[in-house]
Amino acid sequence: MNDEPKPGLAVNRGRRAALALGTAALAAPALVRAAGRPVLHAGDQKGGLRALLESADALKDLPYEIQWTEFPAAAPLAEALNAEAVDSGPIGDAPLIFALAQGVRIKAFAANRSDAYGTAVIVRGDSPIRDAAGLKGRSVATNRGSIGHYVTLRTLAAAGLKPSDVQFRFLTPPDAKLALVSGAVDAWATWEPYTAVAESVDGLRVLSNGRGLWSGLSYIAATDTALRDKRELLADFSQRVQRAQAWANGHMGEYAQVQARIIGIPVPAARLAFERRQTRYVPIDAAVIAEQQKAADFYLQAGLLPKRLDVEGTFTRL
Structure with missing residues (x-):
């Protein structure tokens, strides 16, 4: 089904030692201080x-x-969280479960x-694959446990296919894109702004999107x-993020300009990604927890979890 060893978020000994050294220096006092002020070590994905x-x-x-550390995807962010090299970070529902x-x-x-459209299975513009059924026997690049991986599995299931009907190549988004463009893989499962x-x-084509497949x-x-x-x-940070999201939803042009500059993509692509997503912050309520449990149960059925995960205890309210 894939060509990489079994997953594990434990970093290797050398990497862990390096991270531990940084973490140890940051651990005391409890509120780390720089120039007399507390420091929040914030992870980020693609500068979002x-x-x-x-x-x-x-x-x-x-x-x-705020000291920012940027990651290309959720998997390396999760590693950094695991090593306590960062305090917090944005993560999709599927990679959080993983x-x-x-x-x-x-x-x-x-x-x-x-809006789930931007989480998608993408093929080259000249690809002969026209629908999900055409993925059978093909190779798909994505991050293991990512929302791209999740949407691919849901896409396969909707087409009556099994995970074993495709060959997964677990790569970071930049490497996955390169593999698709070069023809080394047949499809790439990714998310916005990629x-x-x-x-x-890049002239690539969306084969299947997350609408109806992903929460x-x-x-x-x-x-x-x-x-x-x-x-x-963290409570203050969360409030600032939510206020900023509300502002950005009403100032898409200004937001796209800043996003494009920070993450290094063309302004039209930044605006397309943002306008299409229509992100809204929502309360962590029973409905959200139920949807998260549904996703976790699907991962269990797909063989990506060793046992059922009860997600209720994985949330907190500040």
Whole structure:
């Protein structure tokens, strides 16, 4: 089914030692301080949260420092959370489930919902594959446990196919895109803003999108340690993000300009990704928890979880 060894979020000994060294220096006192102010070590995916906050001028009068670390996808962000190299970060519902199943000690404290179209299975413009059934016997590149992986599995199931009917190649988004463009794989399963860039810049084609297959839920999660020691910082950060999202929804042009600059993509692609997602923050309520449980149960059925995960305990409210 795939060509990589069994998954595990434990970093290798050398990487863990390096991360542990940085973490140890950051661990005392409980509220890490830079120039006398607390520090929140914020992970980000493709600059999304940072672009959002900066475009909305939502970091004004910040009573603490934010040190950003950018990741190309959820898997390396989850590794950093596991090693406590960052305090928090944005993560989709499927990779959150996958990380928790691997023993990462984190909880989601904020939830948002987006239009699921941009989480998609993409093929080259000249590909002979015209529908999901055409994926049988083909190779698909994505991150293991990502929302792209999840949507691929749901796409296959909807077409009456099994996970074993395709060959998964587990690659980071940049490597997966390169593999697709070069013809090394037949399809690539990814998410925004990679999807928008693929369509508007690279001439790639959406074969299957997440509408009707994926909940559109994503979260901001934090380590148990950060939730214990930096809860007030995380609560303030969450409020700023949610206010910034509301601002951005009404100022798409301005937001797209800042996002494009920070993450290094063309402005039209940034605007397409944002306008299409229509992200809204939502309460962590029974409906959200039920949808998360449904996703976890699907991963169990697909053989990606060793046992059933009860998701209710993986949420917290600040």
